[in-house]
Amino acid sequence: MCRNIKPLFNFEPxxxxxxxxxxxxxxxxxxxxxxxxxxxxxxAFERAVDDVAAAAA
Structure with a gap:
């Protein structure tokens, strides 16, 4: 595993x-x-975009 991966904090806004x-x-x-x-x-394309956006929100 890569040791350079750092967690991100302070997602404001x-x-x-x-x-x-x-x-x-x-x-x-x-x-x-x-x-x-x-x-x-x-x-189908728009539905996929909506599904991904809903999962990410």
């Missing part, structure tokens, strides 16, 4: 809803490999 949503969008884009989903996949 906490992440806003917009920041959480932007991070979730970036994560889903990275995992799915899509930067812009097709019309057919848009609903």
């Amino acid at each position: 906490p992440a806003s809803e917009d920041e959480v949503r932007a991070a979730a969008l970036q994560f889903v884009r990275k995992v799915s490999g899509f930067t812009h989903p097709s019309q057919e996949n848009r609903r």
Whole structure:
């Protein structure tokens, strides 16, 4: 295990809803490999972003 990993403290101010949503969008884009989903996949893509944002909040 890497010994350079340090726990982070003092998260003030906490992440806003917009920041959480932007991070979730970036994560889903990275995992799915899509930067812009097709019309057919848009609903599933948005649902995945919402699910990740809810889990992170």
